[in-house]
Amino acid sequence: MDGEMAIMESSNHVxxxxxxxxxQFTIDSSALKDQETKESITNSPTSEVPIExxxxxxxxxxxxxxxxxxxxxDIENEVENPVTDDNGNLKLELPxxxxxxxxxxxxxxxxxxxxxxxxxxxxxSHTMDPVNNINLTHDHSREVSSKEDINIEPVNxxxxxxxxxxxxTAAVKTEGIKNSEDTSIQKDEQTADAIYTDVHKLSVNKDxxxxxxxxxxxxxxxxxxxxxxxxxxxxxxxxxxxxxxxTVTENNSTDAETTQRKLSExxxxxxxxxNEQPTIFAYARLDFQSFTFYVQTLHAIIGRxxxxxxxxxxxxxLGPSKSISRRHAQIxxxxxxxxxxxxxxxxxxxxxxxxxNGAFVDDIFVEKGNTVPLRNKTKxxxxxxxxxxxxxxxxRNDDSKSPENADIAESEINTRNLKKNEPKSKKKITTGAKPxxxxxxxxxxxxxxxxxxxxxxxxxxxxxxxxxxKPTVSYSAMLTTCIRKYSTAKGMSLSEIYAGIxxxxxxxxxxxxxxxxxxxxxxxxxxxxxxxSKEGKGWLWGLDEEYIAERERQKKKQxxxxxxxxxxxxxxxxxxxxxxxxxxxxxxKDIVSQRSNVNARKQNISQTLAANRAASNRKNTASDNQxxxxxxxxxxxxxxxxxxxxxxxxxxxxxxxALAMTINQVTQAAKNKGxxxxxxxxxxxxxxxxxxxxxxxxxxxxxxxxxxxxxKQLVNPETTAAxxxxxxxxxxxxxRQPIVQTPHVPDRPPSQLxxxxxxxxxxxxxxxxxxxxxxxxxxxxxxxRQNARATSSVxxxxxxxxxxxxxDAQPKxxxxxxxxxxxxxGTSSSSSSSSESGSESDSGSDDGSASGSGDNSSTSSESESESDSGSxxxxxxxxxxxxxxxxxxxxxxxxxxxxxxxNSSNDNREISKTDEEGHDSKRRKVSEDINEGITxxxxxxxxxx
DNA sequence: AATGTCGTAAACAAGT
DNA sequence: TACTTGTTTACGACAT
Numbered sequence: 001m002d003g004e005m006a007i008m009e010s011s012n013h014v015x016x017x018x019x020x021x022x023x024q025f026t027i028d029s030s031a032l033k034d035q036e037t038k039e040s041i042t043n044s045p046t047s048e049v050p051i052e053x054x055x056x057x058x059x060x061x062x063x064x065x066x067x068x069x070x071x072x073x074d075i076e077n078e079v080e081n082p083v084t085d086d087n088g089n090l091k092l093e094l095p096x097x098x099x100x101x102x103x104x105x106x107x108x109x110x111x112x113x114x115x116x117x118x119x120x121x122x123x124x125s126h127t128m129d130p131v132n133n134i135n136l137t138h139d140h141s142r143e144v145s146s147k148e149d150i151n152i153e154p155v156n157x158x159x160x161x162x163x164x165x166x167x168x169t170a171a172v173k174t175e176g177i178k179n180s181e182d183t184s185i186q187k188d189e190q191t192a193d194a195i196y197t198d199v200h201k202l203s204v205n206k207d208x209x210x211x212x213x214x215x216x217x218x219x220x221x222x223x224x225x226x227x228x229x230x231x232x233x234x235x236x237x238x239x240x241x242x243x244x245x246x247t248v249t250e251n252n253s254t255d256a257e258t259t260q261r262k263l264s265e266x267x268x269x270x271x272x273x274x275n276e277q278p279t280i281f282a283y284a285r286l287d288f289q290s291f292t293f294y295v296q297t298l299h300a301i302i303g304r305x306x307x308x309x310x311x312x313x314x315x316x317x318l319g320p321s322k323s324i325s326r327r328h329a330q331i332x333x334x335x336x337x338x339x340x341x342x343x344x345x346x347x348x349x350x351x352x353x354x355x356x357n358g359a360f361v362d363d364i365f366v367e368k369g370n371t372v373p374l375r376n377k378t379k380x381x382x383x384x385x386x387x388x389x390x391x392x393x394x395x396r397n398d399d400s401k402s403p404e405n406a407d408i409a410e411s412e413i414n415t416r417n418l419k420k421n422e423p424k425s426k427k428k429i430t431t432g433a434k435p436x437x438x439x440x441x442x443x444x445x446x447x448x449x450x451x452x453x454x455x456x457x458x459x460x461x462x463x464x465x466x467x468x469x470k471p472t473v474s475y476s477a478m479l480t481t482c483i484r485k486y487s488t489a490k491g492m493s494l495s496e497i498y499a500g501i502x503x504x505x506x507x508x509x510x511x512x513x514x515x516x517x518x519x520x521x522x523x524x525x526x527x528x529x530x531x532x533s534k535e536g537k538g539w540l541w542g543l544d545e546e547y548i549a550e551r552e553r554q555k556k557k558q559x560x561x562x563x564x565x566x567x568x569x570x571x572x573x574x575x576x577x578x579x580x581x582x583x584x585x586x587x588x589k590d591i592v593s594q595r596s597n598v599n600a601r602k603q604n605i606s607q608t609l610a611a612n613r614a615a616s617n618r619k620n621t622a623s624d625n626q627x628x629x630x631x632x633x634x635x636x637x638x639x640x641x642x643x644x645x646x647x648x649x650x651x652x653x654x655x656x657x658a659l660a661m662t663i664n665q666v667t668q669a670a671k672n673k674g675x676x677x678x679x680x681x682x683x684x685x686x687x688x689x690x691x692x693x694x695x696x697x698x699x700x701x702x703x704x705x706x707x708x709x710x711x712k713q714l715v716n717p718e719t720t721a722a723x724x725x726x727x728x729x730x731x732x733x734x735x736r737q738p739i740v741q742t743p744h745v746p747d748r749p750p751s752q753l754x755x756x757x758x759x760x761x762x763x764x765x766x767x768x769x770x771x772x773x774x775x776x777x778x779x780x781x782x783x784x785r786q787n788a789r790a791t792s793s794v795x796x797x798x799x800x801x802x803x804x805x806x807x808d809a810q811p812k813x814x815x816x817x818x819x820x821x822x823x824x825x826g827t828s829s830s831s832s833s834s835s836e837s838g839s840e841s842d843s844g845s846d847d848g849s850a851s852g853s854g855d856n857s858s859t860s861s862e863s864e865s866e867s868d869s870g871s872x873x874x875x876x877x878x879x880x881x882x883x884x885x886x887x888x889x890x891x892x893x894x895x896x897x898x899x900x901x902x903n904s905s906n907d908n909r910e911i912s913k914t915d916e917e918g919h920d921s922k923r924r925k926v927s928e929d930i931n932e933g934i935t936x937x938x939x940x941x942x943x944x945x
Numbered sequence: 946a947a948t949g950t951c952g953t954a955a956a957c958a959a960g961t
Numbered sequence: 962t963a964c965t966t967g968t969t970t971a972c973g974a975c976a977t
Contacts, residue, residue, distance in 0.1 A: 474951065494966060518952060524968055531967095537960050538966050 283333065284340055284374075285390040286316065293387075295340075298333040302382060303345075323383035329359055331374065331389070340389070342380060343371040360386075458510045467506040475515075475522040478505060479529060483543050491532030491540030494520065580660050635695050639715045646714075650706055654714065657702035662695050 282294035293300075293316050300315035304324040318324045327345045334341045344359055346368030358365050360381035361372045374380075376391035460468065471478070482500035483492055492500065498516055502509045523529045523541055528551070532542035643651050663680060680691075696715040703714040 476951085514953075517954065520967065521953080521969090522951090 284331070286331075286380075286387045287390055288385065288387040295331060300331045301327055301345075302329045302331065303327045318382055318385050321383050321385075324385070325357060328357075328382055334373075337373065340374040340391070341371050342366070342374050342378075342389070344368045457512065463510040464506070467510055470507055470511070471505045473505070475518050476526050476528055479519065479522055479526070479541075480543060480548065483529070483541065487542060489532075490535070491542040493535055493540055494523070494538050497523075497541060580663075635692055639692075639696055639699050642714070644711055644714060646703075646707065646711065653706045654699060654702045657705060658695060658698035662691075662698045665694070665698070 282296045283298065284295040286293035286295060297315075301313065302316040302318060303312070303314040303326045304320055304322075305312070305314045305317045305326065312326055314326070318328065325345065329342055329344050331340055331342050333339070342359065342361060344357070344366050346357060358367045358370075360366070360379070361374075362379050366372050374389045374391075376389070378389040380387055380389055473481075478501055479497065482497055482504055485504065486492060486496065486500040497519060498508075501515075501519065508515055527547045528544055529541050530544045531539040533540045640651055640655060646654070699715045700713045703711050
């Protein structure tokens with residue numbers, strides 16, 4: 001034997017040098033360690049059999065030398081490095097970028113792998129000399145570099161075909177192999193240095209069924225390997241998925257070389273990077289004691305090849321041992337059965353000597369001419385050379401089974417899919433079954449989370465109509481009611497209170513969470529509630545009746561005062577209204593006096609309106625009146641922009657009179673029709689054009705009066721109409737807005753003044769007789785009340801869309817009329833329909849503070865806007881609510897500002913206060929009437945138009 | 946304009 | 962760790 005052989009021997013020896021191995025190795029060791037075996041094995045990697053080991057030459061098969069040597073301490077026994085052999089037989093091509101560190105790693109890696117690899121290792125071990133790690137390392141790296149990218153059809157790893165040939169003679173050897181296997185396993189455990197478990201080792205340990213611990217270990221190794229530069233042979237297997245289109249049966253070294261080069265190029269390129277995992281693509285792998293053979297073709301011949309024997313081609317050279325035929329066996333993929341098979345070459349009936357011409361497959365002797373299926377980890381022994389057939393898929397499965405691998409896979413997925421957040425991604429992917437706590441737990445939690453779905457988000461359709469609106473009850477009132485109704489002497493727990501509120505006000509069943517916070521806040525802050533007793537973690541809440549009673553008293557007092565005030569204010573208003581009506585009848589008046597009366601008249605007007613308001617809902621009417629007043633004033637200013645030489649004073653007088661005339665006439669007309677609502681506002685909203693015409697007529701009438709006929713017409717109704725039309729065209733969206741847009745009115749956003757896009761046909765404008773003021777024309781707007789009920793629904797349906805549109809378009813200065821109408825009716829209806837919560841009204845009165853705030857907060861019910869929103873979700877409804885109420889509030893508050901007559905606003909407040917102060921029922925009725933009236937007006941208008 | 950009320954939200958702590 | 966419960970603070974809107 002040449003030096004190389006010696007090397008091999010030594011390597012083998014080293015590989016089996018572990019004590020455990022030897023101890024385990026009792027039975028067959030002696031039998032197996034015959035010289036021939038040694039020779040054959042050692043020869044295989046030598047120069048004599050260059051093809052297999054020489055990567056560049058073997059395209060189909062890549063052999064990887066294994067290093068049985070287990071520890072670095074054996075390095076001292078270095079022998080010649082086959083890699084550097086001049087013959088090039090064993091010289092492996094190393095990746096250029098592999099540095100020393102990499103080598104050393106590989107060294108370690110290989111050493112450990114080898115230990116685990118083959119049972120037979122031990123058998124052969126004692127006769128062998130320690131192997132030079134370095135050499136092996138070289139081989140290893142070279143092998144890696146020679147990876148070939150081949151798409152292979154996955155071999156069915158599960159194929160468990162035990163077509164063992166019945167041969168008694170195999171018994172002994174089988175036992176021996178088994179023993180050796182055990183030995184190797186133990187060895188693994190001993191020498192397993194976490195990090196460097198080689199693929200080979202893994203392959204051996206793949207027997208997850210029998211070696212769970214090792215599997216884990218393997219997985220660990222695999223995991224670590226991902227971070228190492230060590231070539232991962234299994235990766236290649238992983239990639240073996242489909243049978244290659246090209247059947248590489250040719251093992252011709254030359255052809256193979258070319259092919260290999262080509263195929264391996266990309267892989268080699270990747271090798272340089274230390275952290276990159278080299279991948280070798282192969283159908284299967286033959287794990288020998290000291291090297292690994294990658295089956296990269298669908299057909300590989302196993303045989304003997306002597307130094308000078310180039311007469312035949314051998315893919316796997318098992319050495320010169322005579323016990324091995326030149327063409328001893330072949331491994332091929334049987335497409336028929338869909339598996340790899342091992343066929344013993346030779347005539348079937350040729351006499352085969354056990355251990356010589358046949359082969360042991362899974363410890364069962366296979367005679368010549370026989371073919372046996374190869375499944376993953378099938379043990380094969382030809383001559384004295386054992387090896388194992390490894391399928392990639394199996395490894396993969398094993399890998400996947402292992403938690404670590406799962407991690408890896410996960411991490412891979414993560415990096416692939418979610419490169420941004422590694423920690424996050426990890427968590428996310430934890431769905432996979434992972435034994436590891438850290439990762440499993442989060443995963444479980446994540447999965448457990450779903451069960452705790454935040455809360456069902458109801459669509460509007462899912463919510464009963466009556467529960468779509470937030471109750472106009474303050475939290476304190478709700479709580480009071482709830483506790484009164486459901487609480488025991490011990491009190492109510494928070495969750496019970498929640499439930500109670502949901503029961504009392506189903507709105508809170510459907511609305512998004514958040515109100516609970518308010519509930520808690522109220523309980524904590526409001527002195528009406530007190531902790532009664534403790535139960536578990538929380539308290540049981542009760543009422544502080546004393547405090548509540550005291551508070552009620554105060555409220556009552558206040559309300560009484562307010563009522564008194566309101567009554568006084570009403571009286572005053574009526575008186576002033578009476579005066580106002582006399583204004584137009586006055587003849588000439590001193591300009592100065594007229595001027596001095598402007599405020600008073602304005603007050604009167606406001607008070608008149610306020611008087612009307614007094615009979616209606618405080619908020620809406622207040623808002624309406626102010627809005628109407630403002631509108632009228634603005635329109636008057638606009639109409640009289642052309643003063644025709646008249647002095648300011650005269651104009652002021654004219655305006656005053658015109659305003660009074662308009663208000664009185666409209667009011668009177670409505671009154672005559674039995675309408676108690678706010679006709680002026682209704683008219684303004686429903687038909688501002690007409691109101692403008694009325695105003696224009698009034699202005700002209702007043703002008704004639706004031707100027708004693710000098711000026712008969714200050715306003716041209718035609719212009720008014722034209723202006724209205726123009727404005728209409730300009731602002732098609734806003735609805736029910738004043739006709740004329742005036743940029744000089746800063747108090748209101750333009751939208752407020754934008755022309756209405758209502759359905760009022762223009763021809764209506766021409767119905768009017770321009771120039772003359774015909775108050776009687778107003779009557780046409782006011783129909784008897786009889787139709788109210790029937791028609792109100794029409795109005796209700798026709799209005800909302802527009803109203804919501806307004807809200808959406810101009811939430812702030814929103815002309816809340818329609819909204820108010822709707823909401824008002826909604827309120828009234830809800831207040832009546834909400835009898836379901838009779839306690840609610842109780843609470844309202846009980847909890848004085850509540851009723852006020854409740855009205856304020858939710859004011860007009862938003863049923864309209866909600867119903868408008870249609871498919872809007874509950875959450876959004878809430879927001880709509882907010883917007884609605886807010887806009888309404890804004891309206892109220894901001895309308896106060898522009899009103900120059902403080903009295904009126906004061907009056908409004910008085911009234912409102914009065915209302916607020918406890919005349920809920922009265923207010924409701926009044927507002928109902930108003931609504932009806934207004935609705936009537938609207939309907940009649942719409943009908944007419 | 947200052948103050949109070951109410952609703953809402955958030956931060957935080959403590960308990961489960 | 963997540964959730965519940967309770968407290969506190971802050972803010973905005975509104976009313977007084």
